[in-house]
Amino acid sequence: MFSEISGELPDVLSDFTPGSAYADRDRWNAVxxxxxxxxxxxxxxxxARAWPLITASDYREYTQSGNRSRFEALYFxxxxxxxxxxxxxxxxxxxxxLPKIVDGIFLIAEESxxxxxxxxxxxxxxxRLPLPDTSQPVIDLFAAETAALLATIVALLxxxxxxxxxxxxxxxxxxxxxxxxxxxLGRHFWWMGSGEERMNNWTAWITQNVLLTAFSLKTxxxxxxxxxxxxxxxxxxxxxxxxxxxxxxxxVLYYRHAALCLNGALTVLDRVAxxxxxxxWRQPKIRNMAxxxxxxxxxxxxxxxxxxxxxxxxxxxxxxxxFGKSVGSEMLATFAAADxxxxxxxxxxxxxxxxxxxxxLLIGHTIPAxxxxxxxxxxxxxxxxxxxxARDGQFSLAVKAGNNGEGHNHNDVGSxxxxxxxxxxxxxxxxxxxxxxxxxxxxxEIWTMQSAYHNLPTFEGVMQSxxxxxxxxxxxVEFGDSEARISLDISGAYPPEADVRSYRRMVCLQRGxxxxxxxxxxxxxxxxxxxxxxxxxxxxxxxxxxxxxxxxAVDGAGSIEIDEIExxxxxxxxxxxxxxxxxRLPFAGKLLRLRIV
Numbered sequence: 001m002f003s004e005i006s007g008e009l010p011d012v013l014s015d016f017t018p019g020s021a022y023a024d025r026d027r028w029n030a031v032x033x034x035x036x037x038x039x040x041x042x043x044x045x046x047x048a049r050a051w052p053l054i055t056a057s058d059y060r061e062y063t064q065s066g067n068r069s070r071f072e073a074l075y076f077x078x079x080x081x082x083x084x085x086x087x088x089x090x091x092x093x094x095x096x097x098l099p100k101i102v103d104g105i106f107l108i109a110e111e112s113x114x115x116x117x118x119x120x121x122x123x124x125x126x127x128r129l130p131l132p133d134t135s136q137p138v139i140d141l142f143a144a145e146t147a148a149l150l151a152t153i154v155a156l157l158x159x160x161x162x163x164x165x166x167x168x169x170x171x172x173x174x175x176x177x178x179x180x181x182x183x184x185l186g187r188h189f190w191w192m193g194s195g196e197e198r199m200n201n202w203t204a205w206i207t208q209n210v211l212l213t214a215f216s217l218k219t220x221x222x223x224x225x226x227x228x229x230x231x232x233x234x235x236x237x238x239x240x241x242x243x244x245x246x247x248x249x250x251x252v253l254y255y256r257h258a259a260l261c262l263n264g265a266l267t268v269l270d271r272v273a274x275x276x277x278x279x280x281w282r283q284p285k286i287r288n289m290a291x292x293x294x295x296x297x298x299x300x301x302x303x304x305x306x307x308x309x310x311x312x313x314x315x316x317x318x319x320x321x322x323f324g325k326s327v328g329s330e331m332l333a334t335f336a337a338a339d340x341x342x343x344x345x346x347x348x349x350x351x352x353x354x355x356x357x358x359x360x361l362l363i364g365h366t367i368p369a370x371x372x373x374x375x376x377x378x379x380x381x382x383x384x385x386x387x388x389x390a391r392d393g394q395f396s397l398a399v400k401a402g403n404n405g406e407g408h409n410h411n412d413v414g415s416x417x418x419x420x421x422x423x424x425x426x427x428x429x430x431x432x433x434x435x436x437x438x439x440x441x442x443x444x445e446i447w448t449m450q451s452a453y454h455n456l457p458t459f460e461g462v463m464q465s466x467x468x469x470x471x472x473x474x475x476x477v478e479f480g481d482s483e484a485r486i487s488l489d490i491s492g493a494y495p496p497e498a499d500v501r502s503y504r505r506m507v508c509l510q511r512g513x514x515x516x517x518x519x520x521x522x523x524x525x526x527x528x529x530x531x532x533x534x535x536x537x538x539x540x541x542x543x544x545x546x547x548x549x550x551x552x553a554v555d556g557a558g559s560i561e562i563d564e565i566e567x568x569x570x571x572x573x574x575x576x577x578x579x580x581x582x583x584r585l586p587f588a589g590k591l592l593r594l595r596i597v
Contacts, residue, residue, distance in 0.1 A: 043088020066436030193237020243384025246288025251309025299422030390484030405468025
């Protein structure tokens with residue numbers, strides 16, 4: 001799709017300006033005053049703070065203890081501070097933030113490595129080195145993000161920075177050439193794509209930021225052409241691992257780093273070679289990728305989640321709206337407009353990608369007001385990942401088929417997620433704060449990754465196994481006016497020691513009435529079904545009550561037990577209360593029926 005365009009590139013590739021320059025006061029003065037006031041207050045608060053110190057010991061902590069969050073807090077704080085100061089200066093144009101902006105630029109320029117310690121390796125899954133080698137830079141997600149941040153600053157504040165010293169922009173360009181452009185063009189990193197190797201969000205995310213960097217700076221035409229040609233190959237490698245239905249196997253959280261970054265890359269490419277990429281935006285697959293996030297929405301900040309995605313996701317921004325417009329999806333544009341309008345902080349105060357925030361400030365206030373439409377009419381099945389979604393205005397139901405070899409996999413084949421009136425009923429817990437263990441061979445020792453915590457059965461302690469070979473079979477889906485139904489055999493997701501010959505799960509939404517789950521199995525070991533909820537349950541014979549939320553009629557179970565799970569991880573607490581609950585329902589025979597009202 002992309003590589004075919006290489007031969008049609010124009011002789012001269014234009015500059016890309018990621019927003020409006022400092023001197024364009026009409027554009028910056030058009031930002032609503034209330035938003036401008038918030039941006040300046042954030043910049044003033046940042047101006048009064050000291051820059052975080054980052055030592056070699058901080059970098060080494062990851063390889064010593066597996067903790068990645070403490071270093072990352074220092075690293076990202078520096079970049080958010082710089083981001084806030086730049087936006088304050090762009091909005092106010094008084095010059096008072098410029099000296100501290102220069103301090104931030106030089107602090108980041110003097111870091112030994114821009115790659116995170118967790119990514120400090122020269123091969124996919126290779127050993128993480130304790131310290132960065134300045135002679136062999138690693139281009140990871142955040143090295144590319146850092147380059148894009150600095151290039152955006154120079155593109156927008158260039159004249160003002162030159163007024164302090166031309167060395168500011170010159171230093172940025174030297175560092176980016178050494179750390180990003182030279183290794184990008186001279187080496188192969190796994191995320192660039194090669195042969196049949198599977199790509200993930202890294203490919204689109206990094207490629208977008210390399211393109212943004214190369215074209216925001218005053219690079220020469222041979223460099224620009226070489227960057228574009230390599231980027232086009234990477235984007236094709238990224239797209240090959242998406243089915244035509246456009247579903248993101250890594251979950252809705254990674255949509256913004258995958259499909260939405262693809263749109264960012266296309267935006268840069270379209271600006272530097274006008275009209276050449278129009279046909280790609282019109283491809284049905286790209287439109288399907290764009291609309292995925294709207295189909296995953298439940299209510300408020302809640303989305304259907306699986307893999308390493310949280311159930312609670314930040315609001316949409318101008319980026320989603322622009323993607324909808326680019327692919328001609330009024331549904332997505334309207335959804336994004338309404339979702340961002342409901343946000344408390346529409347200028348993306350927690351974001352440190354400067355381009356995203358500039359887009360929000362300059363474009364956000366021009367987005368027409370929209371009212372969030374109920375998602376009750378949007379049933380969908382994504383065969384590429386086996387994801388079934390059905391709704392009726394009261395219940396929002398998702399069932400995950402697929403296999404356990406997908407990106408950011410949790411062993412969750414056949415798991416059910418259910419909301420009632422927008423409130424979580426049966427939940428996918430999500431993932432804890434990332435550590436070294438999260439992406440190691442010990443990943444499935446973490447409880448949130450295990451099928452026993454995913455509304456699935458266990459057979460005398462035997463849970464599902466990881467890998468593409470462990471998946472659903474005989475998946476059948478029906479959508480009708482009165483009901484929506486999925487049936488699948490999940491026995492193939494379990495290893496031989498589970499001794500389960502078949503496990504047929506049927507999940508049915510009887511619209512306007514109830515949800516029914518019927519599990520039948522053939523096997524030699526007793527089965528125990530786990531159900532996860534964030535509401536304290538009470539159990540009576542044949543019945544489970546979830547306070548004022550609803551109840552589950554149970555037929556075919558023995559004595560039900562309840563486990564309380566204390567939640568003290570900050571990432572989980574962003575979505576859930578301090579306690580979660582696991583109900584364990586032993587099969588009395590070979591059939592278990594749940595009716596949820």
